Amino acid sequence: MRFDNSLLDQIRSRLPISQVVGRRVTWDKRKSQPARGDYWACCPFHQEKSPSFHCDDRRGIYHCFGCGATGDQFKFLTEAEGLNFPEAVERLAEEAGVALPKPDPRDREREAIRVDLAGAVEIAAKFFEQKLRSPEGKPAREYMVRRGIVDKTAIEFRFGYAPDERDALKRHLVQSGVPEAVAVTAGLLIKPEDGRASYDRFRGRLMIPIHDERGRVVAFGGRTLDPDGQPKYLNSPETPLFHKGTMLFNVHRAREAAHKSGTMIVTEGYMDAISVYQAGIRNVTAALGTAFTEDHIARLWRFAAEPVICFDGDKAGISAAHRAIDRILPVLKSGYSFNFCFLPDGQDPDDLVRKGGADAFLGEVAKARPLSEVLWEREVAGARLDTPERKAALEARIEELVRLIKDERVARRYRLALRVNLSELFWSHDRKARGAGGDRQAGKAQPAAPSAPRHPDEPDLATIERVLLGLSVEYPDLFEANMDRLARLDFHVQALEDFKRALYSIAADFDGHSVQDFYEGLDNRFYFVLNEVHGDEIRREDGVSIGRGHKLRERLPILRFHPAESFVETCFELLIERLSLRALAEDIERDMKNVTAETEENVAVYIFELSRDLGRRREELLRREQELAEEAKAIRAATTGAASAQPALWK
Incomplete structure (x- = not known):
């Protein structure tokens, strides 16, 4: 439904912005002036100790001078509670006592269909719940015990059981007054094309309801209890209520926790999400057995700027991550990305939380790697660099991927970061090919940058210089935005100063040169300092790989x-x-x-x-x-x- 500006203005006029925001913040009594409609608080969108979040009732807006968040009453609900815009309008209209316009007949007809379907699905959910508690639900209860699902979780997620009969649910729906056509459209029954009688879609399965963002049951996932049964998981089909490519499992429970924590964890399957949630980690959701879509990406960004996608560390999990990256690249935007967590030793989230609890799982999530790093590893894995043509081919392939990014600021950041990475990769490859590592001309390695004497009563300034340069490599857009300020500062360690100047040259002379040009023009000390302030990827003796940037993360x-x-x-x-x-x-x-x-x-x-x-x-x-x-x-x-x-x- 579209809402005209006069209606929205009417709602805004009846609900001061401070009233809407005040439910989620505590106003600072020293800075706020209620008589003037002027309020200050600590920002609900980022952690801070001093109030920088301002509400102005006269203008009807909020603005945070720390993180830049800004908007009106409707924007606040969409950002703070994860509602979509129509939901925010409906809630505030009801609170303000403003009647919403009646939908046109076609909208009413579609809504009536959805109401009928939702009613049928809710009747089915209660039927499955009742059957789980009955004697015939024993196999499902035993399976839940084996999976470690406790009664409290089963009740909260409304677990159920679909009897192993052809038409048990169908008979119940008929008795409840649900027309067969409605049950078929809702995905509860299957109607054969050859004219035979319809029958239950789900039979002999543990039933897991799928809720929409408003908490209504709109579909089901059924887990077979037969060891040889296929498919292992069966989801409801596409219906007017249920769209696999846009919906996320458990998002109605997870969105508030995601807003509070600042992150959302995405698992591959909904049983994994349930296990993680049961372990006390509430900000978890899952895709519904379909490829990651642009709609999934947009929905997740409503809840967190950098969600963590959790994959198994096997070949299938890595392939799934690579497919997700290809979907994400074109829609990347400033301030929004994804991190990827690959679980070790073929374990899934359920394995981790059952063996080590929430701490074990969160320990792996803390190791999640940024999209840019996973993309880089994918492109250079197995790349041959023994000829200029093959180096150029790798560079062209990476440039083509960067061109997929529509946000020019993000694309420029990726281009700059990957340019440095490529130059370093070429140097490392050629160094290994020559045997002993060393300078191209002198044939000997350069020492790492020495530490400067520590100034009394001050931190180790050489460490600060290293951290700044490491951040410049990790976040090239920050370097680019501040490179003139950095250029005016003289670093005390000469090797670090030379490296800073080389970075400036790469950024300032960005266009019109190939990576090969930069690679040939840079002094070898650049690469030694690059490793010293940032950290190349290394593989320990136990086979564990430590990603790029580990020295920066240590500091x-x-x-x-x-x-x-x-x-x-x-x-x-x-x-x-x-x-x-x-x-x-x-x-x-x-x-x-x-x-x-x-x-x-x-x-x-x-x-x-x-x-x-x-x-x-x-x-x-x-x-x-x-x-x-x-x-x-x-x-x-x-x-x-x-x-x-x-x-x-x-x-």
Whole structure:
């Protein structure tokens, strides 16, 4: 249904934005001025300690000065509770006492059909629940015990049992007044084309209801109890209520937990999702036995900016991840992506939570890898680089994939990151081909960047320089946005300064050159420092592979928990500020040494003002770093359930 602007304005006028938002935040009494319709709170969309979320009743909008979230009453419900727009309008209209327009006859007819179908499906759900508790449901109950499904979970998910008879459900539906045609359209009965009598679609199966986002049962998944039965899982067919390519299992329960935690976990099957949910991890959903679609992607992004897709670590799981990546690439957009978790040793989520509980599963989720990393591994796996033509072919293939990304900012980020990766790959390959690793000209390896002397009362500034450069490689768009500021800073470690300048050259001279051009033009020390600040992929003696960026994650452990890019951006800005303050302090110290009795008064006053500014900026930096540490603590707690204190983000 379409809603005209006058109707929406009427709802907005009756419901102040503070009333809608106030149910989910606590207003800050010191900053808020209710008489003026001016309210402040900590943002409900990201973790923070100081209120930066503003509600303005006069203008009817909210805005967070920290994460940028903004909108009206309807937008708030869609973002905070995962409702779609029509659902938000319906809820607020009812609350405001505004009558919605009557739908046209065709809409009423379609809605009547959906109501009839929903009624039939609900009758079937209750029938299956009753049969599960009856003596004939014993095989299903025994299967549930073997799978570790407890009674509380079975009741919450409304487990049921479909009797192993041809028309048990059909007879019940007829007795309940459900027409045969409605039952067929709802996917409950099958009507043979040869004119034979209709019969039950589900027979001898454990029944798992599938709910829509409003919590209504719209379909079923049936698990066979016969060891030789096929298919193992049988879903309802497409109906006016049920569309496999758009729906997600358990999303009506998971969406609030996803909003609170900032992430959504997606499993391959709904039994896995149920096991994970039962273990206490509420922000979990699953696709419904179909390929990952653009609608799935869009729906998941309504609940979290970077959902984690959890696959088995076998060949089939990796293939499924690769297919998902091909669907995701064209719709990637700034601030939104996916992470991929591959479970070890052929285990699935159910195996992990039954053996090790929620901690074991969340431990694997914390190792999830970003889409860009999985894409890179897919493209270079088995690639032959022994000729210029084969190197060029790999570069062309990667460029073609990047061109699929419609968001130009994201595409540029991928292009820059993959350009550095390709150059490093070519160098590593050629180095191995020559035997002993070393410089192309000198024939000897370059040492890693040495540490600079530590300034009294300050963190290890060389570590900060390394973290900044590692973040520049991991998040090239952050580097690109701040590269002029970085260029004005002189790094104390010369090798790091040279690397920074090389990165600047790659970004500034981006277009019109091939990777081969950059590869040939870069000094070998670039690759040694690249590994030192970021970390090549390595394989341990036990066969476990440690992904790219492991050295950056060692220095900045919060990255292991996939914080939002806005969090990383704040880290980046504060690190630059710390280096800027170091440079300012050095300038002041140098100027102070030159102050004598003959120094003009205005010069002395200027130095004094600079010193005051330095002190003020240091206090502000300390405050923001403390806030960021608290935010990091909340991110860790949301991901792992642990509330232990987070150490300093950098030392």
